[in-house]
Amino acid sequence: MGDREQRDSVRRSYDTVAEEYAARLHDELDGKPLDRALLASLREQTAPGAAIADLGCGPGHVAAWLAGRGARTVGIDLSAGMVEAGRRRFPRVEFREGDLLELPADDGEFGAAVAFYTFIHLDPDDLPRAFAEARRVLRPAGLLLLSFHVGEEVRHLDEWWGHDVDIDFRFLRPARVTGLLEAAGFTVEMHMERTPYPHEVETRRAYLLARRA
Template sequence: MGESHIHVSVRHSYDTVAEEYARRLHEELAGKPLDRALLTSLLEQSGSGTAVADLGCGPGHVAAWLAGHGAKSVGIDLSAGMIAAGRRRFPEVEFREGDLLELPADDGEFGAAVAFYSIIHLAPGELRAAFEETRRSLRPSGLLLLAFHVGQETRHLDEWWGHDVDVDFHFHDPAQIAALLEEVGFAVEMRMERTHYAHEADTRRAYLLVRRT
């Protein structure tokens, strides 16, 4: 399928900041106890050794955490720079370069999937296709854990840590995301919101745990 300008600019932006991003976020989960608890719950329900996809994995720190806790972890990201940074740091993770709209994965390949702050880079009209593609890659009853910023706004960056970028961050209404997931064949099992931690950007964050029906 043809790639949109949005995806080209997102890829280029993350390629540009990949090494800095990897360095800064290497131990990110150490300061996020609620995230770790939700990831632990996902793994406990999925079973040891389950193939778990980290969709929009960046430099792979979440995928590596999953691998360290018994998952067969597969990180997928649009940015070749992020994939390269992840491979250098986390040899225990299988990395694949790919788009959320066209995942490099077989039907039903994964027992579970995580998408932390990756749907924020999709245009609103792309969300349904991305969720359908995620569902395709999950086995029946497979779980998906999503995290995203809450709201209606779009924030744009043209400078990030001293690098020139061109990337939008779309905030979402949790009720709308939940409804769309249900429309494409997921059942919502958990919905949670939290305020930001002190070291995070000042946004409210939503988490959804959904199961493929």
């Protein structure tokens, strides 16, 4: 499957589950204290008045959490279904439909960006381009907070909550992601890992905080 076909498959899969995803996960941060602490730290370190991008925002619950704490947020997602679900639920968040490899944003538009379990759907060869795009849309010294599943496996789903899908979840090695971020012009300031919460899929989770150099 080519890169374009792969992204189209991801888009269709998330369109298919958008409403159920939004209904099931709208309050997931309530059970993730570490995620909330990291998001609060990102918010505190973002320049006053600067927007925070939520890359691969899904139905926008992370962006909405930040907006509820005074941030100006822009959610960007490949899936039109996810964007529509977010717009209906979270009017305080601006939503845009767009690709991680060609973000619908101006150079230096954002003071910070968050990307929770977003880059895991990309072909590994596309990660350098995606990180370069993330850097492009950040202000100088802007922060990028990302998370991913740790490892080297690829988990494929052809059924999700009773819906037919065709989507891969790619696990990543923190050292490789760190190297790619540095090559893209970031300085990684924090690397943290945790075991899953009881309600999560049993994978080890990594978080990196990187600053545009």
